[in-house]
Amino acid sequence: SIITEARQLVDATYLQARKSLKRKLEEKIVNPMDFLKHLKDPIGSTRSAVRAADYLETTLKLLKRKLHLSGEQSFNVTDLLSRRQKEMISKGTGCDCQTRSIKCPERDFYRTITGECNNRNHSHLGSSNRAFVRWLPAVYEDGVSVPRGASEGKRYNGFPLPLVRKVSNEIAHTANENVTADRQLSLVFMQWGQWVNHDIDLAPASGEGASLELQCHTSCAFKPPCFPIKFPPDDPRALSPNTCMPFVQSASACSPGAFRREQLNAATSFIDASTVYGSDDALARSLRNLSSQLGLMAVNQLFWDAGLELLPFENTTHSVCVLTNRSANIPCFKAGDKRVTENLGLSAMHTLFVREHNRLARELRKLNPHWDGEKLYQESRKIVIAINQIITYRDYLPLLLAEETSRWIPLYSGYNEKVDPRASNVFSLAFRFGHTSVQPFVSRLNESFQPLCSSSHVPLHLTFCAPWRIVMEGGIDPLIRGMVVDHAKLMKQNQLLIEELQNHLFEQTEVMGLDLGAMNMQRGRDHGLPGYNAWRGFCGLSQPQTVEELSEVLGNPKLAKKFMNVYGTPYNIDLWIGAVAEPVVPQGRVGPLLSCIIGTQFRNLRDGDRFWWENPGVFTPQQLQALRKISVSRVICDNTHIKKIPRDAIHHFHHTLFPASSFQADGKSLKIQTVLDLGNVSSKDLIS
Template sequence: ISNEILSIVANITGCVPLYNPPPCTNTCRDVKYRLITGACNNRNHPSWGASNTVLSRWLPPQYEDGISEPKGWNTDFLYNNFSLPPVREITNRIIHATNTAGQEESLYSHIIIEWGQYIDHDVAFTPQSVNKVKRIQGADCHCTTTNQDSCFPIKISTNDSLSQSGCVPFYRSLAACGTGDQSAIFGIPSITSPREQINALTSFIDASTVYGSTASVENKLRNHSSEEGLLKVNLQYSDHGREYMPFVDDMPSPCIQDPNAANDDRVECFFAGETRSNEVITLVAMHTLWVREHNRVAKSLKKLNPHWSSETTYQETRKIVGALHQIITIRDYIPKILGPSAFQKYVGNYQGYNENINPSISNIFSTAAFRFGHATIPPLIHRLDSTYREHPQYPSLLLHEVFFRPWRIIREGGLDPLIRGLLGKPAKLQTQQEIMTEELTEKLLVLSNNGSMDLASLNLQRGRDHGLPGYNDWREFCGLPRLNSSLDMHIAISDENITRKMIAMYGHPDNIDVWLGGLAEDLIPGGRTGPLFACLIGMQIGALRDGDWFWYENPNVFTPKQKQELEKHSLSRVICDNTGLTHTPPDSFLMAKYPEGFASCDNIPGMSLEAWKENLEEGESCGRPKKIENGDFVYCSQTLLIYFCYPGYRLEGPEKLSCQGNQWKTTQPPFCKDIDECSNLSSPPCHSSATCRNTLGSYKCICTDPYELAEDKRTCVDSGKLPRASIASIILVALLFLSWAAICWFLVCRGRKISFKTTADSNPGDDLKKSSIKIDCSTCDRMSLPLYPSMPLESQMVNSSI
């Protein structure tokens, strides 16, 4: 099917066109540095691990119609002769725990949770259906209580605190074009191509949280005016001289504002490589740390290698920062989650790159297994002073008080109190009795919803939306015994209270949602998950490592000396280098008591960037060639470089430049020409609901009133506001009425003494009301114009009888 037809289908149905990677090139730039989209990591399978590709399936999906309808879609559909219980009821009876009920973790600090969430946002994001899309079909999920189109509302009781309407809105994940209901349009039998969901991010652990997963996002994040390969920073605020991330371009942003600040004193959402960076201020802190680390490393590398171009400095820094994400994750984080036995079984020691392993994120990992961390989030966000006591000026906050509130960082002490709280306070221990705090089951804030949400119910509903097989199917997949009765349940879940509740609600162990079953299992020795999630997480992490050509341990990526230096680094070192903290635990994830468990930053090991210094021998360098506008170059060797253009531009002229006789040999340097993206009819950048306008190096999708751009910045959705033309009409009518009133006032006051009567008919059942006014010219300066003509006349004339 052609790209043009694919685009038309996507515009009509709302499905997501899958990323079609361009042919893989063998330029030194593309071989040396990973593409921002993740494409061409595997030259035989260029889409493996790339952004905007399908989540991989380790087991076939289970939809009620075999094609698209999620579990629980049809109320009369039975599973082992039982209906699936409503997800909100599962939350209330099994998952919900009060804020005071949770048990503190004895081994691990709060920051281990934040790293898990941060890395999850580095490898996976499944976009949801857009609300109120300006297209041929599509229900508004805010206004429906029935399962239709992209709406799969969460049913609740009428007295539930979340909503009084009997349901909570839920948007299904976007379907990949050519799957599910749309597959027949592509000539594919639906039964052979059930609904699939996409991963909008690169699957690899590559610091896409810092740099983005598309060329356009990366381009917006970079400071192209810098010769040091820096990322943009906030020009309005700083953290005691340290950098904040820039704000988003679209203002006003949806982030919640300080209620005590003036209306024009806003703190907007931060702009990062991943769109969820503002969800909670601790996540903002993690993102900010790595933007600072990038700029710190880039400045140091440029000093060591002044001949490097801005692009070389940027790409080498990006490569280092990505490697640090990998090291901290696989060396310091994952072994603590899986425990030593499961880590060795499913991950093990590095054996080298394996081109036959697909590193793409699996649906089960993204939608269930790696969401285990939600059960380890405590209800409080602590902010501590330099002695690791409660901060006298910035006290601790409940979780719901820090959702989408970046102003709390800028106006309440910056990163340091938050980082101390993450290091100095424990995580919540995942237990079978108190699975998830009420801050997440009753007070979760989602900007697309008007009220509070329940994260546990969202997780369960998302698993059904994606057609995830049940708990027992996944146990069998991992080589674990199936649990066929309530007695069998005790093999995996020792708490009789929770097994009794689960059987009472689900009827049979096969019916149990995999996310709940995995959470409820007894923790494995030395780990923080049960055996099922240890298997699923371990398998995915192993695939992310072994199927990544750019994994830091691959001998082709770093020199032995560089690899040795990288492995000296740690999250504690990153914190020391980028905050005002002078002491940290040697391992940030381990719970330590201050001050005896903390070490001076002077004694926290770190990498030496001298391993990246290039020593140019005299006579071997031609010096730096001239940089081209809207582009740059990368050295392939000391005698060869490659020119390229920034996104939105196309290179015109020779791509390669060689050094001969201490001179760069060129007849005419290349230049970068603007690309008119809007002329691309086969793959238009904007949804058909929007108008595309070309700009220099980019484009804009524009909506007609009363529509506005959705979160994808390419689709027009109903703004819910009156059209500007309607507003103008209202203003015009109001002005005409005021003019009429002014004329009447002038004519009335021309007489010496005039009286008149007005009579207003009452509504049925009301007494007839009459008003009488006498107006004298001497009183005209005290007469008010009728600003509210729709109100009963007597209401406007109170105390006006003269």
């Protein structure tokens, strides 16, 4: 009866959540949180997986309440259940269906959309809608699900945890004007990082998170799934003493056996271009053009980009993206990943690879007129996946990890079925280091790499969820030229997160933008991740105890002092802020701790992938030879109207910049170095 009651409760909350968001969209009043919800809302089979986990959690909560177990006692309600009762709960909530392993076919030529059966012995490894793998045990306040920092004044290692917003204000914040450019790397580097990250993991928001009744906005109390971010008393953005920044917990996953909270990864872990194709069979079908046997991806039927394809729109009557420019009335794009419209550079990458798929499918059809649509789709998909794997491992990771690359990712020696390819919970946070290389403006440049018009230089926060800027303002070419010419932001210890992300995230329609740094730390606590020192220990690095030892690790006594003042002990430092504050490894872009976490993850993703592009039998020797010639620049040339581009789009072309050109934007005169002087570039550096 408790299981039934739990199901009714959860269903009612879900229904309310959907109604309240629909009502807000109809009334055209949304806040930054609604944009975030839209990007992280569970869809399709993810929704069922999340709902089953919610049934399970609610069942346990009700049981605890019925048995009058107060939170003070040290045992869990699950300790009181027999094995039969646990099985009954698992069945009754639908969790057993979510965690059942499937029988894999005898032979397979292509990877599944869901990532299932990549590992034939453990069919679920790396597949979508499963729990992240944990490299260290979870740390929760109650040992089960309550995030650390949820109860005020509770001490850890002798100190209370600081408010994440306080840490963000004191350690992460950088003014937009005070940004050092990365001399070596273009903004393509930052964008590729986000693109790959979205291929590997997506922790959707709890399905109950959109409910009006929960009011993650108005209350500061921890009431799952609301875990609001409190303002410190001296915070310039606190509107009144009891306002908070809303925060919704990540959805949990059904995890067999242990009834401890685990977060769900809605994407396949593998680098398999799930950003393009989806991680769910129904979504994958809906993204294809099945009206003909040509193996093509569906594209926009209403708008074109100077004759080239644009992404299709999601088919919702009330799309949150419309609200970023009501008169344009452009809804969000639809892609293999829900976050496609988060920023313009990301939408451009999505567009580029859907075009590349269709270009390949058309070429393959010319060569193999006898192939049917399915074969054309799968073969094109296989090549697009290989392109993504090659660029990531050959071009991107060596720039990120520099001389640490070979240490963490040695030469490939074939598929190993004993390697666990799952995305780890810690990686889903560690890879957010990329937030520190984001620039505060988005530039768009014309054919001669000159500013596109007076509005070519847009503050970042006005580009979130704004696909109308691609449809109405010149397509993706100006954005790509801007990414090639602009430098990535350099991650410096005194310049971690730009103001645009620290105070104005998703601030399209309302005053109160979100704080990405604070959210990253709150998310780490929500996910039960241990602190900074535990991860240093995991990686075989020293674990500083004192301010002197911490200054040595950070190479910065002043910063070490700040950390100790805020946290009291290095053991309590939140993983994200501790990791991004470390000085980078020689020539690299991240410190030793991030090198270890990121390197370990990418090695597992490669070695545990049966369909890895270099694994013998996946491609023929001739195909391998052709694949080795690809590059980001090649993909851009083949799928845009851009006529000239640096041969290596990720490295910045600093010696070919024109002197600063100044022009008006937002009423301020901005000096930006934009223009590539293509005249003094030797032809070997360019591809036309």
